[in-house]
Structure formats: C-alpha cells, structure tokens
Amino acid sequence: MLKNKVFTDPLIDNNPITRQVLGICSALAVTVKVEQAIVMTFALTFVLTMSNVIISLFRKYIPHNVRIIIQLTIIASLVVLIDLVLKAFLYSVSKELSIFVGLIITNCIVMGRADTFAMHNNVKNSFIDGLGNSFGYGLILIIVAIFRELFGSGAIYGFTIIPSSLYDSGYIDNGLMLLAPGAFIVLGLIIWLQRTKTGFIED
C-alpha cells in the first residue's frame, strides 16, 4: 500500500466514523463542546498510535490465540496512562471528559486497527495508520462539536458567536443539540453528504 494512502485513506474515504462506523459512542458523548472534542482527539491519537506501534512491534511474538487479550492489556495500560496525565496536567478538562477517557478502551477504532492493521503491517505503516485514523476520527468529532456547540450553546470553543441582540429578539439555543440525538442528527447529515459525494452504498 502506498504510504500516502495509509494516511489519507482514513481521513475521508475510509473514515473510521462515517465509513467504518466505529467509535460512534464517544462521538456522541464528547462533542458537546469543541474543547472536549479536541482533547479527546489528542487522547485517542496518543492511544491509537502508540498501541498500533507497540502491537506491530511485537506482532511476530504475540501468540495468535491470546492476541486480543494482549492487545487489550496494551490499550488499557495506555488509556490509564493518558487518564493520569490529564488528571495531573489538565485537571479541569479531565473533569469534563470524566469517564469518556476511560472508555477509549472500548473504542472500537483502537481494537479494530490493532487487530486488522497493526498485527499484519510493519511499525512505520502502523504508526501512520494510527495517525490517519485518529485524525479521521478527530476531524468528524470536531465538525460535529462545532455544530453542536454553535447551535446548542451559541458559542465555538467557549467564545460566544451568536450576538446577544439575536437572543433579545427571541432566539433560543437548541437544547436538542446538547443531547445525544443532536449528535446523531449531525452525524447522519455528514454521512449522507459524504456518501452522496463518494457514491458509496452499503451492501
């Protein structure tokens, strides 16, 4: 596979959320605010890239029959690590992300990439694949978060965008956007838009 393709493919064409439909759970949970989405993206990038690299490094030694357990051990260790680092250095953000950092362990993207890609490819490609998939995930996360924060709380990245004169004339923030269904709707619109453009149809 071409190096470029390994990185760019998961960004749009083979995006983990919109095309592989993985990691939906966290995409609903941490997209209320753009800041949360960005921190989550960094956390996932760290976990996914590192787990891909480590698993790819040992792929020849990992016994096939217990590979899932080994992968999970590595991923879980990395997640606990990033959780501790956040608590130590970015306490307020870690408070807002609360359990969702811990739930990276169950994020299907990480396990999915570990088992389908890192187990069969060299370290360099696995690293790039990890980055690509994280950014693909982050891209969607941030787009969804921009929509939800703008229409749900009238702000982007904490800065108020919608002028107060609009509120005075009767505009109300859409509370639905703050709830999980709001994320589903935005996500659905993105998938629809993407599939209209690429012409991809699910079998």
Added chain:
Amino acid sequence: MLNRLKTIKFVMLVSFVSSLLLAIIYSSVKPMVDTNIILDKKQSILKSIGINTNLLSNNEIEEKYKNHIVEMVIDTNGNINEDITLSDIVWKENKSSGLTNYLVKVEGEVLINKYLPIYKSKNPNGYIIPISGKGLWSTLEGYFAVSDDKSSTLGIVFYAHKETPGLGAEVDKPWFQNQFKIERGKKIFDKDRNLKSIKVNKQKNTLGKPYEVDGITGATVTSDGVTKFLKRDLQRYLNFLRVLN
C-alpha cells in the same frame, strides 16, 4: 505443550511489564493529582462567594484563598472549636444518601458528625457550607454560601457530579447558580428564624420569592434532590446559623 508454555510466559511478561510501568507512573503523578483536587475545591469555595477564578494561575488562587477564606470547625451546638482544624476531619460519603459524614478522631475515639467544617469569608463577608447529596445519577458535591446575616444567600457551586449534560448538569451553569447571588434576595430563614432553606421550584417564575429558585426543565430528580439535600445539610448547621453574632 511447549507452545502453550510460551503463551503463558508471554502473557505474564506483558502483564508484569504493563503493571510495573503503570505503578511507577501512578506514584509519580499522584501528588500532582492530589494538589489539583485540593486546588479545585479552593477554586469552588471562592466561586461560591462570587469571586471569578477562571483566568487565575494556581498561585493567585492560593493567594486569594488565603486572603478571603478562614477555615473553621464548629461543634453541633454551633460553637467554634479551636482545638480541631479542618485537616483533622475525614470526609466520608454515605453512598446511599450522598450525605457527607465528618469523622474526627479525638483521644482514640472516632466521632461522627460531632464536628463540622465551615468556611468564613471576608469581603464579601459570610459563611460557606459544604453540601452533598443525590441527584439522578450521582452524588452532587458543592458549596453553599450565606452572607454574614446567616440568611441571605451569596452563592452556590457544584464541583463534582455526573448528571445528564443539558439537563441535570445545568446545576453547574451560571443561569442556575446566579439565582443564589446576593442581589436576587434569596433567604434561608424567615423573620422568626425558622429554617426555610431554598426550594428548587420546577414551576419557575420564582422572581421575588425569597425561598425559591427556578428549577431545571426536564430534570425533576436533580432539582428535587438539590432541594432535599440542601435543607438536610443546612439542618446540621442550624445551631450555628440560627444565632446571630
């Protein structure tokens, strides 16, 4: 057989290495996490009396805390106890009711809820009382501040909860907490010094009603929870609050 042995060895090795690494990292960042938690509480205490700490550095928060807050311990009769300091009190949550029990060891005996923590604030003058209790999904922990007439509310803050974002979690939004500011004229005592506490009223439209604030639409359980545990926790401080000095 040889293969199976190899598998077991490998699994054990992986488990050993990852636990060792995590143990080392945990013990090295633990002090920082603890400092963060304490700092976060101090920040909440300052916020409860209306001091904005958002843009302050850690040192500035410590500085402000020192200037504004005096930590005190009172007994159940409402007298200030000088022998016991706040750090002697162990906070322990009752998991079913969310009530915080305060444990103090005096001469080898553990006393429960005989001594209570309270914070006295200067400028604005008042008292800050820790509150905690059940909402819908979780225990809410926060601080409730009254002015130095021990009745007018100064503010409320929640620093820990796991309520639904957009619904119960609105308790930590400004629109909800601002209702407890002094200029809204909310009071916890009537003129005969009977404890009324503050009711979180879902009917809304509580402007001008001294013992009620607007509740949260779609979050009945959280609203009722706050009403319930606020009164319960204030009750413990009744002997202190009722007396004006």
